[in-house]
Amino acid sequence: MANIEQLELQAHREQLEADVARLVDKYLAIAEWDVPEIDEALANRLIIEAIRQALDHLEQAVPTLPSL
Known part of the structure; x- marks a missing residue:
């Protein structure tokens, strides 16, 4: 059975994904200001990796999480 935290996250998952997509778009736009002829596919991959x-750094800063 799902716990309350999982249920709450599930209720907001679509919004979370949309927010992350907007974050990628934001940094792609910034990169395009600096380099107008940028390779968008490569820039997207680099932004997603960053x-x-x-997220890995944030996860390491969070106290130990129980297994999901």
């Missing part, structure tokens, strides 16, 4: 690394 977000993954940031």
Whole structure:
């Protein structure tokens, strides 16, 4: 049975995914200001990897989580 935290997250999962997509778009737009002829596919992959690394750092800063 799902716990309350899982149910709450599930209720907001679509919004979370939309927020992350907007974050990728935000940093792609910033990169395009600096380099107008940017390779968008490569820039997207690099931005997503940077977000993954940031999430890894955040996860390491959170107290130990119980197994899901």
